[in-house]
Amino acid sequence: MRTIAPQRPARQESDKFDRLYRDHVGLMYRYAYRLCGEAESAKDLVQETFLNAYRGLKDFRGEAQVSTWLYTIASRACIRMRRKRKGQPEHELSIEEFVPTSEGEFRLQIPMEGLNPEEALQNKELRQALDQAIEKLPHKYRMALVLRDMEGLSAKEVGAIMGVNERAVKSRLHRARLFVRRELSARGITHHDDHKSGGLRS
């Protein structure tokens, strides 16, 4: 009877990586795209993330969920890549800057009346305004918003990924939402019938 030869460690490592890549590349691309706002930077970030994951795979003991581990690697890689690009310095958002100073400001609305979010986002102007608002967010606020509101992670998970406590996550998330709300509502976008005729941007 033939015996099956044990797999060599390098082969085992490669198989493990292939499984990791196959099961999570879609998730990581979505996260990277949401953070970067465009495809090429997102692909760079995904590659950096999986390269680091490949190198760290043998030390991964499974204390955290695989997805949380990958989100953490991606978030750190994103910060490193951003530092290399030496963009504008980050600024802090304070609650005070979002306090409406007039009734009109209080009552600014986003054009969604009677539409669900998918329908509202068929409006190209609104979609672009949302993308631009998220892109304008200082990085740490954007990351909290993406992880919490778009990826749907809990504040505790986001805290573990970003290396901060839950309170800090909630504070950043709140400021990020207020920022995006102000950007969207202040644009004065009007509702039109894009949702009836137009498809989603590819």
Add this chain to the structure above:
Amino acid sequence: MTKKKMPAKKKPSSPSSHRHTHGQGQCLDLLRQLSAFIDDELPSDICREIRRHLGACPNCEDFIASLQHTVALCRHRPVPPLTLADRMKMRRTILDAANAR
């Protein structure tokens, strides 16, 4: 969409008819807690207090609606899918870089 018409001034329904200066007092307190309120993270007595305030303050009611819309839009922001060709190309690049150590 046309902007909402400004409704006629309502009298505060709360028994504590506080002077309603927006950007101060209760409205400001509310503003600080809106995300926690939307995410259902506040104790029930504070939620009750906030609901009472919202019922008496159309400005805050509008503000919270626009914040809820913002969160809903973020949750549904579309992401174009990754093509199979890109998936495979990226995998090759990663493995080449890993083996080039």
